Amino acid sequence: MISNIPKISEAEWEIMKMIWRDHPATAEQIIERLPADIEWTEQTVRTFLNRLLKKKAIIPEKSGRSYRYFPLVQEDECKRAESESFLKRVFNGAVGTMMTNFLEDVQLSNEEIDKLQKILTEKQKKKQ
Amino acid sequence: MISNIPKISEAEWEIMKMIWRDHPATAEQIIERLPADIEWTEQTVRTFLNRLLKKKAIIPEKSGRSYRYFPLVQEDECKRAESESFLKRVFNGAVGTMMTNFLEDVQLSNEEIDKLQKILTEKQKKKQ
DNA sequence: AGTTTAGATTTACAATTGTAAATCTAAGGG
DNA sequence: CCCTTAGATTTACAATTGTAAATCTAAACT
Numbered sequence A, B: 001m002i003s004n005i006p007k008i009s010e011a012e013w014e015i016m017k018m019i020w021r022d023h024p025a026t027a028e029q030i031i032e033r034l035p036a037d038i039e040w041t042e043q044t045v046r047t048f049l050n051r052l053l054k055k056k057a058i059i060p061e062k063s064g065r066s067y068r069y070f071p072l073v074q075e076d077e078c079k080r081a082e083s084e085s086f087l088k089r090v091f092n093g094a095v096g097t098m099m100t101n102f103l104e105d106v107q108l109s110n111e112e113i114d115k116l117q118k119i120l121t122e123k124q125k126k127k128q
Numbered sequence C: 001a002g003t004t005t006a007g008a009t010t011t012a013c014a015a016t017t018g019t020a021a022a023t024c025t026a027a028g029g030g
Numbered sequence D: 001c002c003c004t005t006a007g008a009t010t011t012a013c014a015a016t017t018g019t020a021a022a023t024c025t026a027a028a029c030t
Helices: A010-021 A027-033 A042-054 A075-091 A095-105 A110-127 B010-021 B027-033 B042-054 B075-091 B095-105 B110-127
Strands: A058-063 A066-071 B058-063 B066-071
Touching: A010 A027, A010 A042, A010 A066, A010 A075, A010 B075, A027 A042, A027 A066, A042 A058, A075 A095, A075 B010, A075 B075, A075 B095, A095 B075, A095 B095, A095 B110, A110 B095, A110 B110, B010 B027, B010 B042, B010 B066, B010 B075, B027 B042, B027 B066, B042 B058, B075 B095
Parallel strands: none
Antiparallel strands: A058 A066, B058 B066
């Protein structure tokens, strides 16, 4: 089955992240919970919700006078799709290069480093 | 100085990658060298070139009847900008999560694994 | 019941993007 | 010197996106 993940725009991602994190969510709630650095009017948020509805990324459930929204696409799948697209576009699909680039560029906590190393070691074990 | 990296669209990335890899490049050359799975007419490619010119991402140099294009923005910087944007949009800026996700999802060659591990070890050393 | 109003729905509108076709122009061929 | 033509430039056009305003509608208040 071809998992049909709709194309989610940058602004829509913001909305989807809210809904994934905490659903069902009303427009109201989403508006309240938006990160402080985002300044969208209510109308703007409702527009994005409608576009996500049209794209079948979320599904509404009537609740009193308003709707509660549930995700219809999975966070994991969307992340994977978006990651693939990014990887291909920017790094020609070369994961190694991409990783190296990130690692060199960014600082990580000791815990994060440990975790990554553990995953790598696991991967290596499985290989031989 | 605020390094002014223009927003480069998906199609434009394809062109920029060609120009970074091998410049100066004429429109002709770029068209020839495009990956086989991309089917753009000459006009389409020229449109993208013009848009990149307008965005000051490339710079032309007259050469006979045609132009040779040079990159005006650096590959590294563009990659970094694009990576940051992706990271923020999809993973809320959490590099660790992103990395973990990728690592779990993707297969790497032994060499790549080694290289990544080396980088991680380096990073750890520097920390204490 | 009539009025306000919160939320939903419709409409708007410019910028960007993907995808070119149409047209212009100068250089090379006859 | 005129014609062809390769490449450049201009124009096109629908879809998507960011950003809402305008309007509709049903519920809540008086």
